[in-house]
Amino acid sequence: MNPVIIKFWGVRGSIPTPGPRTLRYGGNTACVEITFPDTPRFIIDAGSGIRELGKELLSIQQPVEAYIFLSHFHWDHIQGLPFFKPAFEPGNKFIIFGCDEPNVPLDQIISIQMNPIYFPVAIEDMRSEIEFRTIAEENFNLNGVNVQTKYLNHPGYTLGFRFQYDHKSIVYLSDNEPFLQNQIVHRLPKHREESLESRFETFVEDKEKELIEFLANADVLIHDAQYFPDEYKKRIRWGHSPYTYAVDLAVKGKVKELILFHHDPDHDDETVDKIEQLSQERLRQADYPIKCSAAREGMEIEI
Amino acid sequence: MNMDVKENIRKRLNRALRSKYDVLIVDDNQEQANLTKLLIEEYGFKAQFLTDSSKALEKIQSDQPSVVILDLMMPELDGLRLCRQIKTSKDTYKTKVIIYSGKMYDSDRRKAIQFGADAFFVKPTRANRLISKIKELLPSTTYQNEPCHN
Numbered sequence: 433m434n435p436v437i438i439k440f441w442g443v444r445g446s447i448p449t450p451g452p453r454t455l456r457y458g459g460n461t462a463c464v465e466i467t468f469p470d471t472p473r474f475i476i477d478a479g480s481g482i483r484e485l486g487k488e489l490l491s492i493q494q495p496v497e498a499y500i501f502l503s504h505f506h507w508d509h510i511q512g513l514p515f516f517k518p519a520f521e522p523g524n525k526f527i528i529f530g531c532d533e534p535n536v537p538l539d540q541i542i543s544i545q546m547n548p549i550y551f552p553v554a555i556e557d558m559r560s561e562i563e564f565r566t567i568a569e570e571n572f573n574l575n576g577v578n579v580q581t582k583y584l585n586h587p588g589y590t591l592g593f594r595f596q597y598d599h600k601s602i603v604y605l606s607d608n609e610p611f612l613q614n615q616i617v618h619r620l621p622k623h624r625e626e627s628l629e630s631r632f633e634t635f636v637e638d639k640e641k642e643l644i645e646f647l648a649n650a651d652v653l654i655h656d657a658q659y660f661p662d663e664y665k666k667r668i669r670w671g672h673s674p675y676t677y678a679v680d681l682a683v684k685g686k687v688k689e690l691i692l693f694h695h696d697p698d699h700d701d702e703t704v705d706k707i708e709q710l711s712q713e714r715l716r717q718a719d720y721p722i723k724c725s726a727a728r729e730g731m732e733i734e735i
Numbered sequence: 736m737n738m739d740v741k742e743n744i745r746k747r748l749n750r751a752l753r754s755k756y757d758v759l760i761v762d763d764n765q766e767q768a769n770l771t772k773l774l775i776e777e778y779g780f781k782a783q784f785l786t787d788s789s790k791a792l793e794k795i796q797s798d799q800p801s802v803v804i805l806d807l808m809m810p811e812l813d814g815l816r817l818c819r820q821i822k823t824s825k826d827t828y829k830t831k832v833i834i835y836s837g838k839m840y841d842s843d844r845r846k847a848i849q850f851g852a853d854a855f856f857v858k859p860t861r862a863n864r865l866i867s868k869i870k871e872l873l874p875s876t877t878y879q880n881e882p883c884h885n
Contacts, residue, residue: 534815534816534819534850535819535850569810570810585837585838586840587840587842588840588846589813611837611839612837634766635837635858636837638766639837671840
């Protein structure tokens with residue numbers, strides 16, 4: 433049977449970080465390509481990494497058809513789209529999936545960043561066939577690939593994706609933060625304290641359980657691992673995770689491979705090496721020594 | 736008495752008569768929804784909950800609760816969209832909306848207020864904060880006595 437191939441075109445969070453300090457892992461923002469057999473390719477997020485992917489697709493010199501899934505619309509997930517050359521070529525076809533806003537439809541969300549104030553080329557100049565499809569938290573099939581989506585803990589509407597083809601599954605949770613711990617407490621009348629208050633404290637546990645169910649047994653989990661735990665303490669409510677959370681989710685969900693993603697723009701290659709090494713150590717300590725690596729531009733995984 | 740005033744009184748009376756309870760909780764997590772209901776009842780209010788957010792607007796239209804507590808991340812219809820529907824429907828726009836969600840971001844709070852929410856609490860919050868807000872938002876006639884446990 434033909435393999436499923438995952439290729440990383442952009443792995444950085446927040447802002448592109450070119451330069452000698454990020455040469456090995458790369459400085460382009462989020463973009464991942466998944467090739468399933470006999471279906472148009474899947475592109476997850478359109479950070480600056482999608483530009484290089486576009487160049488490669490054009491070099492194949494065949495009509496391009498792809499599904500583009502946008503987890504959300506923060507710059508680092510859409511900023512490459514105006515530079516995605518295949519979108520400008522007639523004969524190519526794209527369906528863009530994303531979660532719209534209650535008062536802004538999906539096509540407008542995308543076209544706003546190509547308003548002449550910000551960019552000289554308009555979305556109307558994209559001559560390929562582009563369809564916009566609004567999605568929320570749901571489950572649907574696309575050419576033999578089952579797509580499941582889940583709202584994540586990140587500012588605004590942010591979706592995580594689970595792609596399942598045959599018995600192979602990939603889960604992409606790029607921008608995700610643990611729910612706040614220990615911030616309770618409901619003050620109840622004394623006689624009710626134990627029975628009610630303690631049950632409320634399961635909220636964080638319940639939310640984590642839902643997430644673990646979503647990612648359970650994935651062949652590959654791609655998860656936000658932007659910070660060291662000490663850094664995270666200073667960046668709570670920024671919408672991202674310490675690597676320890678990514679590792680713990682992988683263990684609890686019994687995934688087969690963990691990819692650490694959305695590297696901090698201030699982390700150079702040696703720092704990302706360190707996060708990778710500490711994550712591998714934590715997996716060993718948990719007696720769950722699965723394959724774990726920090727995502728790198730150009731890296732390919734075959735399932 | 737002019738027609739507008741009469742109409743207003745008629746609507747308020749109808750609302751008071753039709754309202755079977757004070758607070759409706761909309762949360763896709765049944766356990767959390769039920770716990771919030773029990774908590775609110777502990778303080779002397781009547782409450783109900785609903786886990787299917789797509790049926791919420793209809794229920795609010797028919798039951799006319801004074802306050803609705805909404806979770807944000809719900810699969811059928813998310814809390815922000817539902818809040819907007821409540822606040823733009825002629826039958827429900829006066830309903831007070833409290834967003835009660837695990838999402839803890841200022842941008843979500845600002846967006847909720849922009850769509851008409853009257854309050855925003857990060858889950859789980861202190862009960863006294865939630866209850867004080869409910870008291871503040873309920874019409875004064877609904878909450879006359881201190882709750883039984885005080």
